[in-house]
Amino acid sequence: MTSSQKCPNLRHHTYLTTRLFIKVNTHVIHKLSDSHTDQLVALFRNEFWCNTRTRDDVGKMLAHSAITIGLIDSDDNLIGFVRALTDYVYKVMIYDLIVDPDWRGKQLGNLLMDKIINHPELKDIPHFDLYCLPDMIEFYQQYGFTAEPAGLLVMRRDISGQ
Numbered sequence: 001m002t003s004s005q006k007c008p009n010l011r012h013h014t015y016l017t018t019r020l021f022i023k024v025n026t027h028v029i030h031k032l033s034d035s036h037t038d039q040l041v042a043l044f045r046n047e048f049w050c051n052t053r054t055r056d057d058v059g060k061m062l063a064h065s066a067i068t069i070g071l072i073d074s075d076d077n078l079i080g081f082v083r084a085l086t087d088y089v090y091k092v093m094i095y096d097l098i099v100d101p102d103w104r105g106k107q108l109g110n111l112l113m114d115k116i117i118n119h120p121e122l123k124d125i126p127h128f129d130l131y132c133l134p135d136m137i138e139f140y141q142q143y144g145f146t147a148e149p150a151g152l153l154v155m156r157r158d159i160s161g162q
Helices: 034-045 055-063 108-117 134-141
Strands: 009-012 026-029 067-073 078-086 091-099 127-131
Touching: 026 108, 034 055, 034 067, 034 078, 034 091, 067 108, 078 108, 091 108
Parallel strands: 091 127
Antiparallel strands: 009 127, 026 067, 067 078, 078 091
């Protein structure tokens, strides 16, 4: 097992690339409506890593996230989402990057990463961190993340019983 698989938390160091996006009819939103929140819960239910999240918990999560970015289609359906927690000085933690399965392959994950990393309130913060599965490491590496954060390990206290 490689160190990337043992410690899939990734750290952002520098961002030096420019992205080209496939032109799709989407709109960026920074606050989710009740309908969009319901749609986010439905997106979460499609993924094993977040399929037990409830509507109430997702509402609390959104209320307490520093930055939320959603993508909606021309019919006002939520098709992508990402969020961040931060102290606005030293650290940003990126969570829950998700794209509707019907919209994957259209660079929307890249668009969401660009929006969160370059967000005006976050762009000057020196450290971005995130968790990811081993098969997503390559995706995040294109944004300057590395699975080799100077010998740091993720530690967790889990009281969920799961």
